[in-house]
Amino acid sequence: MQLESITLALAKGRTSKNSISLLQMAGYHFDDFDEDTRKLVFDDHHKRMKLISVKAVDVPTYVEKGAADIGIVGKDNILEAQSNIYELLDLSFGKCKFVVAGMSKTLQYKSRLIVASKYPVVAQNHFEAKGVPIETIKLNGSVELAPLIGMADVIVDIVETGRTLRENGLSIIEEMDDISTRLIVNKASFATKTNAIEQFITKIKTVLE
Secondary structure, eight states, rough: OOOEEEEEEOOOOHHHHHHHHHHTTTTOTTOOTTTOOOOEEOTTTSSEEEEEEGGGGHHHHHHTTTTTTTTEHHHHHHHTTTHHHHEEOOOSSOOOOEEEEESSSSOOOOOOOEEEESSSHHHHHHHHTTTTOEEEEEEESTTTHHHTTTSSSSEEEEEEESEEEEEEEETTEEEEEEOOOEEEEEEHHHHHHHHHHHHHHHHHHHOOO
């Protein structure tokens, strides 16, 4: 019996090369995929899988809504999206950390902290769990600038080496969560395309071992 074709949403950006390499080692080759291409949809050479290349922040949405059966994306975007999906595998690349950072090495508590972040949901959940009231400012780039110009008290962001923070005079105040690239699955697809998805996961696990 021929297995159903499955659609995979792949995050563009810093982890895409590792993701494609992992897929190739598992036997899924996308011959016309190139990081610089403007093409968005690719078929593997056996027509068993369709790959859609989307912004990382959108991968959990594509998977939750069923536009993709499977997604490969960073844990940071999964936590921010709060999507109703299955997270099945830690692919162990794209490793970094969520941190709180600021001009000081300690948190200066106020009646309300102003926190700038690309991840306002993550920031809100973190400080809420600590009982600290905050106001979040959503920024899409150069988050490090916010404390420097007095727009925010601290930032919540992901760091790999911490170089950008250091070069801008910021210090890590607190490490929050370890982040890496994960494999996520649409809940309905896992029920209706069980064999195809389980076969795919088995191949990926074999490569990871």
